[in-house]
Amino acid sequence: MFEIVFxxxxxxxxxxxxxxxSQAVLAGEYRFLIDCGEGTQRQILRSGIGFKRLNRILLTHAHLDHILGLGGLVSTFARWESIETLDIYGSRTTLDRVHALLYNVVLGYERLPVQINLLELKPGLILETKEFTVSAFPVTHRGSGSFGFIFQERQRRPFLVEQAAALGVPAGPERGRLVAGDSITLDDGRVITPDMVLGEATNGATLVYIGDIGRLDNVRQYVEGADTLVIESTFLDQDAETAARFGHITARQAAELAREMGVRSLILTHVSRRYREAQVIEEAHSVFPDTFVARDLDHYSIRRGKLAEKLTREDTRARNIAPTSEE
Ligand SMILES: [Zn+2]
Ligand SMILES: [Zn+2]
Known part of the structure; x- marks a missing residue:
């Protein structure tokens, strides 16, 4: 399961x-901030999830509405939070601009006790854990060196409880070892291998995040079969020409992509103040009913084969990680 907080x-x-x-993807112990527009740090506080472990930042592209909040966030992290290192991922173009913002302005006048790693994105794997992978793919948006991101849970094999009981595997830590891929030896000397008690592998949840985008034909393969696609919908269909001219898409185009590529739920964001939210919802729903239009502080969970589920503000606050003695 993944969660996303807008x-x-x-x-x-x-x-x-x-x-x-700006939004955060929560994946087990890990948190990823995607983009950091002006005002993000106050929104993080308002959401209640707090800054803890928010030390990996994925940037879709270099436009100011996606990066200007980094200056304030880095300053706060360095002065007030126990974050010692910050990994910022972006294309070369994006990192050049972030470097200018952070090193010429924010860090140009004083040394702050935070180590910033600017990590250049290339298409492919960014990070992998035992539970999930994160990868990047190129996105076309006004030639700015943009990326989208795929969060993919690893395949899982269900533990076959009845089969295990029939083989005499006791309830307890032995089962955990089998799930982890180790064989065990029973008291009577019989060896039980994982294959004897684990079922067919099933795919985990997939969340695809795309920020600003002007062309959809070259991202279809990355979107296909996603449980949830998050994507911009800056314009409505009535302004499709303007959208194309500025390297953006319409709510209808986003919905068509979701429908054609077998996406389960669509969450639209990057909404222009030209329109009323109801217009965006109506246009997308006419093509793809399982569409949500994200509002600030909305929080969704994403599970395999399920519709994205909107969580409550209480749920969001419950994600605040209280400092522990080890941290
Ligand atoms: Zn942009
Ligand atoms: Zn933008």
């Missing part, structure tokens, strides 16, 4: 209701 869902400039682009 901090800012506006396009280009903030509105009264919507801040600039």
């Amino acid at each position: 901090f800012g869902t506006s396009a280009s400039a903030p509105s009264i209701q919507r801040g600039l682009s």
